[in-house]
Amino acid sequence: MSTREVPEGRLRFVLPFEAAPAEVPLLRRAAVRQLGRWGLPAVTDEAALLVTELATNVFKHVGEGVSATLILEWRGERLRVEVYDKSRVVPILRSAECDAECGRGLHLLTALAADWGTVLTPVGKGVWCEIRLSAGKACPCVERGVEALESYRGRQIGRLGRVGEAGLDEAAVELIADLLHWSAACGRDPDDVLDRAQMRYEAEAEAAA
Incomplete structure (x- = not known):
């Protein structure tokens, strides 16, 4: 698949x-x-x-x-x-x-x-x-995440060959890791980036509940 x-x-x-x-x-x-x-x-x-x-x-x-x-x-x-x-x-x-x-x-x-x-x-x-798909059936946050992950995974396929269905999860981990490397290269604290992302996720999830 x-x-x-x-x-x-x-x-x-x-x-x-x-x-x-x-x-x-x-x-x-x-x-x-x-x-x-x-x-x-x-x-x-x-x-x-x-x-x-x-x-x-x-x-x-x-x-x-x-x-x-x-x-x-x-x-x-x-x-x-x-x-x-x-x-x-x-x-x-x-x-x-x-x-x-x-x-x-x-x-x-x-x-x-x-x-x-x-x-x-x-x-x-x-x-x-x-x-x-009526309005509201798709979460905008998830839509943006899917677009980013599919784009990133497409580059993986071009670089490494066919990536199986199980590769989606691994692609998500690698994308997050790459973003942390980028933040460190820019002089930012990767732990701080993760903390802020977690706080935003929790706030958005609570607001959507």
Whole structure:
């Protein structure tokens, strides 16, 4: 899995998976964890449900065990959920009275998502949907932290090669350490910088509670 910044300030999380019932809970947990890191906990329930439906449709209608890919993309005021597989058969929204095998899951997309659709690729198709992020669903402090960390981590990838998902935590530690080195080089006391940062964090967290 990987997370990276894409053009126009978007953030993208990519996770290949094997389409099978046992994979669905793992995909949900991965999506919820990533949205928490992006500071979007308010939409985790909707996103988890949409991830479940899209992933389930792959092994039900394309085949169990086929390769697929989940993508989460934060685009300003919308969160986009995409699942790509190797079938070019486009799902069809049928009447609400049909059984589960004929596409009732698409009615859930229609009900929950602000928009949804399909796209054909050279090797298959993608089904996507978008959740609208209302004002206040994303914490500005977390947004700024994510932007700084993703930018810093992008430089790490360019310098060191691919950095895995677990590298996000390590990147945060290295970023903080680099800032302390910078403060010392500028003649400031690193301990004082840490203390002030901790005091600001506690004040902002208390104000937001």
